[in-house]
Amino acid sequence: MKYYAGIDIGGTNIKTGIVDELGEIVAEDSIPTGADRPQEVVLQDIIASVRGCVSTAGASLSAAGMGSPGAIDSERGVVIRNYNLGWKDFAIAPAMSEALGVPVTLENDADAAALGEVVAGCAKGAKSAMIITLGTGVGSGYVIDGKIFRGCEFGHMVIVHGGLQCTCGRKGCFEAYCSATGLIRMTREAGITEDDGTVNGKTIFDAAENGNKAAAELIDEYIEYLACGIANLINGLQPEVVGLGGGVAKQGESLLAPLREKLRREVFGGFALPRIVSCTLGYKAGLIGAAMAGKNLAASADR
């Protein structure tokens, strides 16, 4: 059995772990990111954490993979810019490779999580899968033939020309309508709140469940936009599985059943609807996927 280190870099915590070649986690750790420190200091913490995991697992590493948010250059293994972490032009993969003595790949964190779901989660065994994360933004990761299709990012696909202002500068992006942030905005605008006046991504679903008709209509409208964006991607790339992650996807079938219903009307006649499912791995997706990206790197180097 071969083993790979996975590193999932987040703004608050960095998760590290050792994953076997089948995608099973055999050791893991989580450390505070401490983003106020110089990037080289954070790197030393990550190295120590990985070494701890290696020691716990009693395994020798074949390769490692990292998932990072922000603008990255996967070819060179460099985090170009990450505003949350304060990182800039950080050649983290080469530095990590030197420290660990194995090849290290750097991937976008959403891409890594998508690979995790294909190896061990909701899209296990699928020839191709699009993983869409409905969180603060809308992220997308595409995996085909077991490999990350780098840079597949459809959160800023305009679905409503001239529509809602998006943070990216465009108007009418998929993200502006379908992120948890977008849903919370819609909920607040409809005057639907928790008892204490706050609104979260669950508020609207709870209200609908309690018989609030306006809430049910708003959910229908949300799913309408979601179906529009997802149908674009199904028609455009024909994934075998579409997996939904992020906070909103926790609604499970009460979101997925009406979504499938709408998608059937939006997807080309000749195509069967892909499997539309919820992601199953949670935070582990990023860890497993990063490690499996390391595995793919080692395999391509062997060829």
Next chain:
Amino acid sequence: MKYYAGIDIGGTNIKTGIVDELGEIVAEDSIPTGADRPQEVVLQDIIASVRGCVSTAGASLSAAGMGSPGAIDSERGVVIRNYNLGWKDFAIAPAMSEALGVPVTLENDADAAALGEVVAGCAKGAKSAMIITLGTGVGSGYVIDGKIFRGCEFGHMVIVHGGLQCTCGRKGCFEAYCSATGLIRMTREAGITEDDGTVNGKTIFDAAENGNKAAAELIDEYIEYLACGIANLINGLQPEVVGLGGGVAKQGESLLAPLREKLRREVFGGFALPRIVSCTLGYKAGLIGAAMAGKNLAASADR
């Protein structure tokens, strides 16, 4: 030097040819499709035409590729359904392979044309290219690392939720706004016609050139939608080159210059704008690309 046969199947004519490994056509032929005849009879004509080309070129074939419109199954080499040709469940690639004694691949015709433009046309040498055809519909073909990314079809990506009715059943598709058909409809609705009352894809551009202000505004609106759809694909897939083909693209820089201007405002800050160019190979793109798909098939079989 190795040689490959390319076959581009159209509703009116079928073009065949022999292409060398560098993408140069060394012999070619064109035969009427005769779509009213049984599919097996058409096949015999294609085989005879290819054999004629082989003889003219004095070359021995290493493989062949076919580009076909309609619903195809590339894995099995079967045209599932082509209404224009009246073809149904036609295992044309295996039949062709038996007749020619070499491996034969079947690709979507837009995909094949995109590969042709990457091998020998507007996107020569590009690591990745998206070729968008603005014709009766809007077709798209994506080539990455010299290979066709099968089934990348964004003509039916909704860019205006709830917008114009598209032939596919959805509302607001890229195709409904940006095909030559869509442009002709817009032109007619604006009351702009040729002297004889007809409208074609050039009418609006000619009118604008002759100082018609309404025509210039309409072109601006058309390019606005075109930029919206293309920006979605640039943000989503980050191609190195975007090549525009089809009748509308014949406008060249008078279309491309304002398009680039709008794209600069729509494409993510971190990305440089890809090269935005017109396709250069015309009908030869399909022929060359089909042959080069055959070359890729042979190369993957060798591995």
